[in-house]
Amino acid sequence: MISILGSFFKWSIISILIGAVAGGVGTLFYFCIRYVTMLRTTYGWLIWFLPLGGLAIVFLYHMGKITQPKGTDLVIEAVRSPEPIPTMMAPLIFIATAITHLFGGSAGREGAALQLGGSLGYRIGSLFRLDEKDLHVVTMCGMAACFSALFGTPLTSTLLVMEVITVGVMYYSALVPCIVASIVAAGISRSFHAIPTQFTVTGTPDIGVLPLLQVALLGILCALVSILFCFVMHGTGLLCKKWIPNQYMRAAAGGGLLIFLSLVFGRDYLGMGSDVIAAAFLQSSRPEAFLLKLLFTAVTLGAGFRGGEIVPAFFVGATFGSFTGSLIGLNPSFGASVGFMAVFCGVTNCPLTSFVLSVEVFGEKGIIYYLLAAGISYMLSGYSSLYSQQKILYAKDKSLYIGGE
Numbered sequence: 297m298i299s300i301l302g303s304f305f306k307w308s309i310i311s312i313l314i315g316a317v318a319g320g321v322g323t324l325f326y327f328c329i330r331y332v333t334m335l336r337t338t339y340g341w342l343i344w345f346l347p348l349g350g351l352a353i354v355f356l357y358h359m360g361k362i363t364q365p366k367g368t369d370l371v372i373e374a375v376r377s378p379e380p381i382p383t384m385m386a387p388l389i390f391i392a393t394a395i396t397h398l399f400g401g402s403a404g405r406e407g408a409a410l411q412l413g414g415s416l417g418y419r420i421g422s423l424f425r426l427d428e429k430d431l432h433v434v435t436m437c438g439m440a441a442c443f444s445a446l447f448g449t450p451l452t453s454t455l456l457v458m459e460v461i462t463v464g465v466m467y468y469s470a471l472v473p474c475i476v477a478s479i480v481a482a483g484i485s486r487s488f489h490a491i492p493t494q495f496t497v498t499g500t501p502d503i504g505v506l507p508l509l510q511v512a513l514l515g516i517l518c519a520l521v522s523i524l525f526c527f528v529m530h531g532t533g534l535l536c537k538k539w540i541p542n543q544y545m546r547a548a549a550g551g552g553l554l555i556f557l558s559l560v561f562g563r564d565y566l567g568m569g570s571d572v573i574a575a576a577f578l579q580s581s582r583p584e585a586f587l588l589k590l591l592f593t594a595v596t597l598g599a600g601f602r603g604g605e606i607v608p609a610f611f612v613g614a615t616f617g618s619f620t621g622s623l624i625g626l627n628p629s630f631g632a633s634v635g636f637m638a639v640f641c642g643v644t645n646c647p648l649t650s651f652v653l654s655v656e657v658f659g660e661k662g663i664i665y666y667l668l669a670a671g672i673s674y675m676l677s678g679y680s681s682l683y684s685q686q687k688i689l690y691a692k693d694k695s696l697y698i699g700g701e
Contacts (some may be wrong), residue, residue, distance in 0.1 A: 304472070307433070311473040312480055314420055314437045318413045319481025322445030325390060325412060326490045329405050332398040333567055342399055343566065346554050349399040350547030353392045354600055360384035363543075365602070368407050369685040371414030371439060375432045375461045376687070386415035392602035400566040401554065402592035406447055407604020407682075410457075413442025433470045436461075440474040441481035448485060448492020449656040450478035455649040463645045464689035493657055495577045495636075499627020500662040510624050511665045514617060514631060515638050515672035521616055522642025522673060525590060525609060526680035532594035543600055550599020557592060565592040569611045576632040580622040581615035589615065605682050606640065613639030630665075633658045638669045642677035645688060650674075 336342050357365055362382060366373070373379045393408040417438020421431045436457045444453035454474040458467045486492070501507035540546040558565075564572050565588050572585065593608040613635040621631015633654065641650035647670040654666035675692050691698050 307473045308476060310420075310424070310434065311437050311476040314417050314434060314473075315441045315477035315480025316484065317420060318416045318438045318441035318477065319445040319484035321386075321390075321412065321416060322409055322442035322481060323485045323488050323490055325393075325405070325409065325442070326446050326485065327488075328390075328394050329397050329568075332394050336398055336400055336567065340563075343555060343558060343563070346399045346401065346551030347548040348551070349395045349401070350551040350599060350601055351544055353395055353602060354543045354547050356388060356392060358543075360388050362388065366685075367602075368410050368604075369683050371411055371418075371435060372461055372683055372685040374414065374418060375435050375467075376685075378428055381415050381418040381435070383415075383419060386412050386419070389415070389602060393604075396596065396601040396603045397567055399551070400558070400563070401551075401596040401601040401603060402565055402567065402569070402589065402608065403596050403601060403603020403605075404568055404607025404610075405604055406443055406606040408602065409442040409446045409604070410439045413438035413440070416442065433467075433473055436467065436470045437473045437477040441477040444478035445481040445485040445490070448482060448490065448494075449653065450475065450482045452649055452653040452656050453478045453481075455652055456644075456646060459646045459649050460644055460683070460686060462687045462689060495574070495633065495658060496629075497577060497633045497658045497662070498629040500630050500665070501626070503664060507626070507665070508668065510621075510626050511634055511669050512672055513624055514621055514626065514634050515669035516676055517620055518613060518617065518635055518638035518669065519642050519673045519676035521586070521612065521635075522609075522639050522677045523680050525612060525639065525643050526682055528590055528594050529597065529605060529682065530684070532598035536598040536600075547600040550595055550601065553595055553599070554592065557595065561588050565589050568607045573611050573614045573636075576614040576618035577629045579618075580628040581618040581632070583619050585615040585619070586612040605643070609640050609643050609682075610636050613637070630662065633662070634665065634669045637666055638673040641670045642673040643680075643682045645674060645677070645681055645686065647671055647674040 374381050389408050389411045396403050414435045417434040421434035439457045440453040444450045536546055589611045614632040617635015618628040618632035622628045637650050637654045641647050650670045651667050679688055
């Protein structure tokens with residue numbers, strides 16, 4: 297009992313420290329991305345420098361001696377193995393993501409937050425000379441804290457890092473450290489008036505057979521979209537590396553292609569696309585919006601720009617759900633909320649996280665529908681994932697251990 301109390305106090309202190317550091321850095325990252333986004337929208341000519349931005353990112357990573365960035369896969373691997381996280385990872389992902397958003401690359405920020413926070417947590421653990429197992433926990437603490445500061449959802453942040461590493465195994469030993477770090481980080485973020493991600497959903501139906509069937513259908517379709525999302529993201533990255541092996545040429549070519557795409561399809565799909573996501577909760581989205589965002593994001597990340605995939609998944613899910621929901625008889629706003637959550641669930645394989653996300657972001661009304669859609673999307677999205685290092689230990693259609701194969 298004494299040893300458990302000692303461990304509790306140890307992790308309380310460490311997680312408060314990590315929450316403060318990662319929360320502070322995450323808050324700074326939040327305002328930095330908001331500022332560069334404001335600059336890009338104010339000075340539209342910045343998009344013409346996208347190729348130069350891509351070259352700068354490749355140069356910075358080479359200067360940091362990281363020639364083959366693994367992104368979020370690296371921190372996932374570090375939680376499961378002795379794989380170290382390079383010291384330079386935190387400043388590099390911070391600067392590179394800011395460059396991507398400044399010039400209009402289509403990417404998110406939450407995936408970058410996982411890398412940023414994981415790197416900070418690992419570094420703090422190393423300073424305390426923690427052993428390998430404890431380093432895994434502090435890495436998760438940092439991931440949860442930075443995500444919480446940026447997104448404003450401490451419960452979702454905690455569950456995400458516990459669930460995403462190895463699907464089928466929850467890292468309960470990290471529960472107290474991660475929730476404490478997430479709460480501290482969210483508190484820091486809100487003290488600086490960072491705005492949590494929340495949407496007002498209208499048209500949530502009363503419980504009934506027809507709405508349940510409609511939501512189930514939308515969940516099935518979102519599972520298919522999530523498979524498409526993962527396939528396109530991974531496939532584009534492989535094709536870009538095959539067709540243009542030189543990283544500098546690939547980044548410059550990708551930047552040029554994004555400029556061309558923005559001239560053809562407009563600039564709604566640059567950056568995070570927050571305005572388009574918000575609009576999906578007000579009226580039915582354009583039918584091609586989700587496909588165009590997928591295209592812009594695949595080109596951006598495939599070319600070597602940095603950022604996250606989670607916000608683009610939110611964009612794809614919200615716009616697809618808004619349009620498709622209106623077709624099958626659901627309110628576009630409610631359809632957007634289901635799509636937002638269900639596509640995220642399909643690409644991350646995190647149904648519990650997705651369900652809690654819906655409560656934190658949309659409120660408790662309609663939770664039965666969200667849980668139904670999350671379960672269906674998880675089951676039917678197969679074994680595709682945004683993260684190649686994610687392991688799925690149990691089959692989705694039966695009680696069968698598959699060992700992550």
